Amino acid sequence: MNPFFEHQLLQTRRQFFGDTGIRLGGAALASMLATPGLSHGASEVHPALPGLPHFAGKAKAIIYLHMNGGPSQLDTWDHKPDLVKQFDKDLPKEFLGNRITTMTSGQGRFPVAPSKFKFSQHGQCGRWVSELLPHTAGIVDDIAVVKSVHTNAINHDPACTFVMTGNEVPGKPSMGSWISYGLGAETENLPAFVALTPNFPNGSNAQALFSRMWGPGFLPGRHSGVVLRPGSDPVLYLENPPGVNRKDRRSMLDALGQLNQRGFEKFGDPDIQTRISQYEMAFRMQASVPDLTDLSKEKPATLEMYGDRVKTPGSFASSALLARRLVERGVRMVQIMHRGWDSHGNLPKEMGNQCLDTDQACAALIKDLKQRGMLDETLVIWGGEFGRTVYSQGKLTREQYGRDHHPKNFCMWMAGGGIKGGTTIGETDEFSYNPVKDKVHINEINATALHCMGIDHERFALRYQGLDQRLTGVEPMNVIKKILA
Secondary structure: OHHHHHHHHHHOOHHHHHHHHHHHHHHHHHHHOOOHHHHHHOOOOOOOOOOOOOOOOOOOEEEEEEEEEOOHHHHOOOOOHHHHHOOOOEOOOOHHHOOOOOOOOOOOOOOEOOOOOOOOEEEEEEEEEOOOOOOOOHHHHEEEEEEEOOOOOOOOOHHHHHHHHOOOOOOOOHHHHHHHHHHOOOOOOOOOOOEEEEOOOOOEEOOOOOOOHOOOOOHHHHHHEEEOOOOOOOOOOOOOOOOOOHHHHHHOOOOOHHHHHHHHHOOHHHHHHHHHHHHHHHHHHHHHHHHOOHHHHHHHHHHHHHOOHHHOOOOOHHHHHHHHHHHHHHOOOOEEEOOOOOOOOOOOHHHHHHHHHHHHHHHHHHHHHHHHHOHEEEEEEEEOEEEEEEEOOOOOOOOOOOOOEEEEOEEEEEOOOEEOOEEOEEEEEOOOOOOOOOOHHHHHHHHHHHHHOOOOOOOOOOEEEEEEEOOOOOOOOOOOHHOOO
16 A cells, blocks of 8 residues: 555544645645646736735835854944953853853853954944944944844754744744745745855854755745855756757646646645746746846946945855845845854954955945835844853953853844834843843844734744744744834
8 A cells, every 4th residue: 555645544633634724725826837827927926825914014025134153242232341341350150140051161260351342333323333343334323223132042053043933943934934925925936035145254163054044844845945055156057958948948847747736636745736836936037047146237336335245156245235136026035144153262353254244235235225215115134143252262362352152132133124223222231241121032023023024923823733833932022112113
């Protein structure tokens, strides 16, 4: 007997009805794709769920700038000038607490390391910004800084998983997958959700990236983020083989689609429908991606704004510009994951390199969106998975120090659709070790992002494993109303 049918016979009643909704949705997609003319991009193939958005959101798309590794809040946004007087003194035990990583738990002492970088005030809002971010300092009136973000995880993999999926346990959908599932896209020629993994400076301490950060979890596979590779060849095998023209490719896909449809009718496997939809998307991307990645039509002033490396395929600058072009073409979410921010030692040099690689492009992205009239409809989020400790890891001098992981408080910023620029929320203690005002959980950042997109995060749920699963988890979370426009 066929093992698949044996498995079906062993299903409980609850499992059967739990799967039926997904299968019916797949059948509907199959019907749409099989209808003459529809598979060629003549209709919407990324529809929103019925009833979504819940209300008129101010943003139509999200660009998430994830600084993978944990940028130091003390050296960027959380200005603590009085720490100079605490140089090399032991961090008081009442601040230290009992949760530190094994990388510093064996240290004999925990000496305070003030930032070596100068801070100055910028913009009409008068925000203090590190000299590491001279370009971002020029757009502070357009961004809202949250200085009191905290998370549950203390190590990179679970913390990054938490940031992107709302849970540190693998297997949950990423933010982009939730957005794709709920709101679909305004384009038929590109995916609803795109992930970019740009190059990063040599000598950086880079952590691994895992597909769960852009994965669909328990949602249908077609909502997974499509990764565009860094470099001059973002999509492999984009060109047809010699001797195969586009008409031939269309005929091959039609025949393959019929075979896959027969397979679905026989086995009822929803992954078959994902395969059909992905083949169709790949066909359309053969025509859309070359135009997307061709920067020759960009104005010289625009390229200059992003910096010299914008013309280097796979750079952070080119990825930031590509993100604007993707959103401009109707993509719902673009996720840029820039690695190398894990500065356990030699932080001044490593942070300097990381900021040099990203600062100008981050500011240019905001300016570019704003001058095109797109910022009001595009939400931009910047941040890492946690912050860094005030105490030094390893050798400490005035010019040299490292910092360990710190989940209790770190800084993020948001700009664009639905966000009030020039605002700041949250304060930390004198050692930037604990929030003392307006404590914000990372899932409240996610709740706010969904709100800006017109989604009530408490109502946006899917029943799975006996729980109403949400991007923001099952515990109560609040939208950060103080930073909303």
